Amino acid sequence: MTSANPLREGLEQERVPDASCLVIFGASGDLTQRKLIPALYSLASEGLLPAGQTIVGYARPEFTDEAFRAAMREACDAHARTRPVDDAVWENFARGLFYVSGEFTERDGYVRLREKLAECDRTRGTGGRRIYYLAVPPQFFPTVSTILGAEGMVHDPETPGPFTRVIIEKPFGRDLQTAEDLNRVAVGTFRERQIFRIDHYLGKETVQNLLVFRFSNGIFESFWNRQYVDHVQLTVAESIGVEKRGGYFETAGITRDIIQNHMLQLLSLVAMEPPVAFEANAVRDEKVKVLRALREFPGGHEGDLAVRGQYTEGSVLGDHAAAYRSEERVDSQSRTETFAALKVFIDNWRWADVPFYLRAGKRLPKRVTDISIHFRQAPFPLFSRTMRTHSNVLAIRIQPDEGISLKFDSKLPGPTVRTAPVTMEFRYATSFGAEPPEAYERLLLETMLGDSTLFARRDEVETAWAWLDPLLKSWESSGTGPHPYAAGTWGPDAAEELLARDGRHWRRP
Numbered sequence: 001m002t003s004a005n006p007l008r009e010g011l012e013q014e015r016v017p018d019a020s021c022l023v024i025f026g027a028s029g030d031l032t033q034r035k036l037i038p039a040l041y042s043l044a045s046e047g048l049l050p051a052g053q054t055i056v057g058y059a060r061p062e063f064t065d066e067a068f069r070a071a072m073r074e075a076c077d078a079h080a081r082t083r084p085v086d087d088a089v090w091e092n093f094a095r096g097l098f099y100v101s102g103e104f105t106e107r108d109g110y111v112r113l114r115e116k117l118a119e120c121d122r123t124r125g126t127g128g129r130r131i132y133y134l135a136v137p138p139q140f141f142p143t144v145s146t147i148l149g150a151e152g153m154v155h156d157p158e159t160p161g162p163f164t165r166v167i168i169e170k171p172f173g174r175d176l177q178t179a180e181d182l183n184r185v186a187v188g189t190f191r192e193r194q195i196f197r198i199d200h201y202l203g204k205e206t207v208q209n210l211l212v213f214r215f216s217n218g219i220f221e222s223f224w225n226r227q228y229v230d231h232v233q234l235t236v237a238e239s240i241g242v243e244k245r246g247g248y249f250e251t252a253g254i255t256r257d258i259i260q261n262h263m264l265q266l267l268s269l270v271a272m273e274p275p276v277a278f279e280a281n282a283v284r285d286e287k288v289k290v291l292r293a294l295r296e297f298p299g300g301h302e303g304d305l306a307v308r309g310q311y312t313e314g315s316v317l318g319d320h321a322a323a324y325r326s327e328e329r330v331d332s333q334s335r336t337e338t339f340a341a342l343k344v345f346i347d348n349w350r351w352a353d354v355p356f357y358l359r360a361g362k363r364l365p366k367r368v369t370d371i372s373i374h375f376r377q378a379p380f381p382l383f384s385r386t387m388r389t390h391s392n393v394l395a396i397r398i399q400p401d402e403g404i405s406l407k408f409d410s411k412l413p414g415p416t417v418r419t420a421p422v423t424m425e426f427r428y429a430t431s432f433g434a435e436p437p438e439a440y441e442r443l444l445l446e447t448m449l450g451d452s453t454l455f456a457r458r459d460e461v462e463t464a465w466a467w468l469d470p471l472l473k474s475w476e477s478s479g480t481g482p483h484p485y486a487a488g489t490w491g492p493d494a495a496e497e498l499l500a501r502d503g504r505h506w507r508r509p
């Protein structure tokens with residue numbers, strides 16, 4: 001029997017999570033309003049939240065529960081995936097929303113929070129189960145974790161009793177040292193299996209589909225290797241600039257913001273070996289092996305493999321765009337990179353000498369995340385020695401217009417044998433009749449279920465930083481800055497040259 005709504009069926013779990021108290025630290029912030037509460041509301045409207053699921057916001061403003069509910073309703077009216085918001089669903093959902101006002105650094109607030117949670121256990125059947133979502137500025141991760149531990153609000157999973165889990169937002173450190181420090185603090189309060197490090201890319205349907213595509217179909221694995229693959233490209237392009245996040249971005253740059261986490265996650269999923277089971281540690285073991293196999297950047301010659309850029313004034317999608325250095329809270333002499341392109345090798349049996357080209361940038365011509373596998377040319381030009389054959393390209397579109405396409409040569413109609421590339425396409429929206437759910441919906445549900453397959457493990461994060469650190473340090477100590485590129489273009493010329501030197505060019509997704 002076919003399902004009326006395959007997307008909903010895809011989200012449905014064999015296990016239903018037990019009702020818990022989800023505490024959002026930073027409940028008056030941008031992430032809570034744009035992503036978390038709308039995602040939780042969507043789960044409620046799909047019938048995927050357990051009865052009694054409770055959400056408690058914690059931040060500084062003085063809200064009553066009612067005022068918090070009203071603010072969250074506005075957030076859903078503006079940002080929920082399915083709008084307009086359904087009043088009946090909302091009423092039921094809002095009964096489980098509560099608020100506690102407090103500072104992150106002051107223990108009184110946590111005492112009030114603990115009392116509120118105990119009350120919810122009595123009235124809503126949450127049984128002492130806790131999920132703490134740290135939607136807080138990163139400098140507060142250690143403080144909040146430590147006070148939660150000190151106030152006895154974390155249950156050790158080694159002893160029987162209700163679960164405690166913690167969700168940590170990115171950025172997870174800004175280099176290996178800070179990531180290790182953060183991990184040390186986190187494991188001082190929580191066990192590794194209680195920690196859910198969010199990389200929202202892993203919650204995207206198309207990212208999860210990478211595993212299904214590779215490992216649920218018999219045919220692809222046979223040519224997913226150095227024998228058939230010429231090279232792989234990964235692009236994460238944003239048309240927007242830094243908007244209001246100039247202060248944060250100045251200290252990060254695109255490599256820390258996008259490549260260290262999202263792009264290395266994508267790379268691991270594309271390149272990993274089949275895991276022995278679809279289970280958290282089995283999957284993450286294989287991803288870590290890919291990260292461990294990344295070839296180090298050659299000291300002193302990083303420029304052969306890495307290009308950085310910074311946008312200057314230009315035009316994006318028809319609108320004028322200011323230069324990065326003119327953005328709010330950005331240094332007028334800034335050397336922060338808003339674009340990076342890397343040529344990466346994975347030194348293992350499957351991928352030896354196959355280049356993976358990664359690029360990420362802001363103020364590029366469009367917003368798109370795309371992975372393309374470029375296959376080797378046919379070995380011999382059978383049809384015409386003068387006519388160019390095209391490589392087969394398998395393109396996986398992560399966002400927007402989620403889908404997969406395969407490009408291959410076909411005969412042009414007519415009496416002579418002339419060929420042209422054509423494309424075979426699968427599109428989520430067409431095949432399943434709906435847009436895929438938001439990444440945060442999936443990730444929140446997985447945390448409630450206690451499944452950390454779609455979250456980054458400690459060694460993944462640290463291995464990724466260990467590989468990138470030398471490049472970042474060499475950029476920081478270099479006498480030169482990023483190459484300029486006009487907003488609305490695909491980055492600096494040097495990024496084109498990175499591929500042109502190898503006789504290749506970037507795909508225009």
Ligand SMILES: NC(=O)c1ccc[n+]([C@@H]2O[C@H](COP(=O)([O-])OP(=O)(O)OC[C@H]3O[C@@H](n4cnc5c(N)ncnc54)[C@H](OP(=O)(O)O)[C@@H]3O)[C@@H](O)[C@H]2O)c1
Nearest residue numbers: 026027028029030031059060103104135136138169170171
């Ligand atoms: N926004 C996004 O799209 C996004 C995406 C990926 C990751 N993240 C990460 O998610 C986290 C939150 O981001 P955000 O954009 O929501 O930040 P934000 O808008 O600045 O919100 C921060 C929240 O923390 C609260 N807060 C700050 N200092 C506090 C203190 N001393 N005591 C109590 N509450 C305090 C703020 O409350 P007040 O209202 O009192 O200031 C606010 O609720 C950050 O780590 C960020 O890197 C965000």
